[in-house]
Amino acid sequence: MSFRRIRQLTLLSLLVFTVAQTSYQQYVPRQWQRTTSVILHPIAAVDDPDVQVYIDSLSDDDLRPMEKWFFEQAQSYGITVKPYQFQWGERVESMPPQPPSVSNPLQAAWYSLKFRGFASTQTPATLTQWAKVHIYFLVHPADSAENLHSVALQRGLVALVQARGSRLNHDQNMVILAHELLHTVGATDKYDMVGNPVYPDGYASPDQLPLYPQQMAEISAAQVAIRPGLSKLVDSLQNAKVGKLTATEIGWR
Numbered sequence: 001m002s003f004r005r006i007r008q009l010t011l012l013s014l015l016v017f018t019v020a021q022t023s024y025q026q027y028v029p030r031q032w033q034r035t036t037s038v039i040l041h042p043i044a045a046v047d048d049p050d051v052q053v054y055i056d057s058l059s060d061d062d063l064r065p066m067e068k069w070f071f072e073q074a075q076s077y078g079i080t081v082k083p084y085q086f087q088w089g090e091r092v093e094s095m096p097p098q099p100p101s102v103s104n105p106l107q108a109a110w111y112s113l114k115f116r117g118f119a120s121t122q123t124p125a126t127l128t129q130w131a132k133v134h135i136y137f138l139v140h141p142a143d144s145a146e147n148l149h150s151v152a153l154q155r156g157l158v159a160l161v162q163a164r165g166s167r168l169n170h171d172q173n174m175v176i177l178a179h180e181l182l183h184t185v186g187a188t189d190k191y192d193m194v195g196n197p198v199y200p201d202g203y204a205s206p207d208q209l210p211l212y213p214q215q216m217a218e219i220s221a222a223q224v225a226i227r228p229g230l231s232k233l234v235d236s237l238q239n240a241k242v243g244k245l246t247a248t249e250i251g252w253r
């Protein structure tokens with residue numbers, strides 16, 4: 001066989017593998033017939049003692065309430081298998097690429113390639129790992145003035161969660177994590193350009209009378225509507241739920 005032929009065959013088998021892997025990753029976790037493992041990799045965004053203290057404080061026990069929340073939400077739509085199991089994985093020292101602040105489709109595609117490249121070098125897929133979700137948990141100082149933009153790839157089961165590094169922010173960090181994770185199985189955002197939840201699908205109780213103030217948030221909006229045009233980021237998953245449209249998008253109904 002000529003060198004050219006071998007090269008063609010190698011490229012072809014790589015392509016087949018990638019297509020198979022991508023299809024599996026898109027299809028199987030959305031069947032909700034078995035528990036998907038999610039591995040969270042802490043990364044310190046800056047060399048800061050408070051960020052280190054927060055990262056050192058993270059334990060698998062912290063993740064049980066989120067696991068329970070997902071199961072309760074799934075059960076409310078008739079899903080009987082626990083959707084996710086979370087664990088902290090190895091710390092990553094390299095910085096993930098920052099998502100573009102405003103993104104057109106071309107920038108989004110380019111970012112997706114860069115982020116996938118980062119994920120495959122930092123946490124290479126092994127035979128036992130390739131079906132797992134990897135979330136990079138980038139911890140910033142709690143008082144960071146930066147507008148922290150988290151992102152998840154719809155294809156590839158990887159997400160970047162930008163967290164604030166203090167125990168006081170921990171519950172909100174878990175809200176952002178749950179929100180991003182649902183993107184990996186097809187949930188769309190349900191907030192508008194200024195961050196207010198979109199009615200009705202971004203409201204936890206769209207039929208409530210009076211409509212305002214809402215007590216809880218729909219997870220794909222993650223905002224509690226106080227009155228028209230005013231909302232606040234929900235403080236904890238205990239005050240968030242998976243709304244009907246999100247449940248449909250992710251295959252729960």
Ligand SMILES: [Zn+2]
Nearest residue numbers: 179180183189
């Ligand atoms: Zn989102």
